[in-house]
Amino acid sequence: MLAAKANMIQQFNHRNIKILQSLGYEVHVATNMVDFGSMSTDENERFKIWMSDNNIIAHQVDFERRMGTLKGNIRSIRQLREIFKTNDFSFIHVHSPLGSILGRFVAKQFKVPAIYTAHGFHFFKGGPKSGWIVFYPLEWLFSFFTDTLITINDEDYALAKKHMHANKVVKINGIGVDVKNKWLVTDAERKNARHSIRQELNIPEDAFLLSSVGELSDRKNHRVVLEALRLMSDDELSNIYYVIAGTGNNGDLLRNFAQTFNFENHFHLLGYRSDIDDINYASDVSIFPSLREGLGVAGLDATVDGTYLLGTKKRGVSDYIRDDVNGNLFAPDSPEELNQLIRKCLMDTPKTKHFDFLKCFDYGKVDKVMTEIYGGYE
Missing domain, CATH: 3.40.50.2000 (Glycogen Phosphorylase B;)
Known part of the structure; x- marks a missing residue:
């Protein structure tokens, strides 16, 4: 090997x-x-x-x-x-x-x-x-x-x-991914994980939580999420939080960018985490904005966990997202398109379930x- x-x-x-x-x-x-x-x-x-x-x-x-x-x-x-x-x-x-x-x-x-x-x-x-x-x-x-x-x-x-x-x-x-066992997780377990993660991160229960998982690098393209959020008003942002689980060199760049529109207190870099499933359960929407992926395991994990997924319109990711079913696709260089999808989810927080087309993964x-x-x- x-x-x-x-x-x-x-x-x-x-x-x-x-x-x-x-x-x-x-x-x-x-x-x-x-x-x-x-x-x-x-x-x-x-x-x-x-x-x-x-x-x-x-x-x-x-x-x-x-x-x-x-x-x-x-x-x-x-x-x-x-x-x-x-x-x-x-x-x-x-x-x-x-x-x-x-x-x-x-x-x-x-x-x-x-x-x-x-x-x-x-x-x-x-x-x-x-x-x-x-x-x-x-x-x-x-x-x-x-x-x-x-x-x-x-x-x-x-x-x-x-x-x-x-x-x-x-x-x-x-x-x-472990589809079979992920689908055995009960609603009560998901609810407990949601409460625990939000309590740890000091995020209100009724706040709208976006999350991403991936290396803090240019290729993973987390900046586009912040650019999409910057297009919102202060009132809209007051109840939105965004967390990223991952390590990499772009942490300071992302923090500094969040400061440019006073979002730094609602933006958390979590570093390496071994409880990604719990973070997915705690989230209202997962975002996978990568510029290039083979398949994108983090995005696949999120949708199998039952979290609505906004993913990049690139090969691999599109293999497991069906528009308006378990998520939506967006161009990774378009914060405007992502902004509209986030607004849509804010107005009606999407609920997902177990979809048979994910069993092949x-x-x-x-x-x-x-x-x-x-x-x-x-």
Whole structure:
């Protein structure tokens, strides 16, 4: 299991690793556990302990950020070659653009089959031209080095089937969510969680609470929510609160922007939270404003939790939002459009329920496909 940063393994591959072990595989993880990506230091330490407790063999590879430098990538290739020299791998499963490219490059040299999960291609309809100029040729070239290409949304799957050259192209619904157990949560439990979270954050019971979950980064685009709120009057804002659960570099920028329209006392950055379901239950509306997503697990979590979702009009997210049913879609660069949707929800707070079309995103269905993929290499 290989990714440039440890957070990609920690956040998306626990169950894949357990599936592999259930099939009798010895599992190795090659990633950067020093510069570990978008998770907290404590979370990284817990991940390392989890690997040790579960008999996973960890290899530190000094992958750099984004696509790395020539010098850094050569160093990473050398480190990977040493790992491959001393181990007889049945196959590798690679993630993230940099990790997948360097991993498949070395695997090809050692004649090891490669599975690649594309967690959202960096080129897509309506996306920046730079994604098509830089990443499309790379993905096309390295698809020749790919035995199984796994995509996680309808748009990427259609593109991969038409243009990529992996031996097999498969679609799964991301890492899935625990639909079955989420739907066993009672109204009383949801009500208690709502009360507890609002009490902790000093948010009145009758206030209108908006929430987002995601890294505080430009890509996650939380600023557009504040821009939409800035279009409202002081009277309208007096009963609206907005909270974001996540870590990242844009915290101060977001706080400062909230101050420009006197919203800072109703705006809370919660940092890393392990009680996202409770935050969803406490919210009247969840907003997922990301500029680019493969699928967008945070948005999927919210709608499966029964929270009305305003999500970005981008591939992946649109796979699980049906307009005026469980949410609405908006252009991520249009605070005016988002403002109108928030106003609509304010006038009539939407109530959602369990929708059958979300069942396909359940853990069990995703794990069944992954078990079949891994089983094909036995």
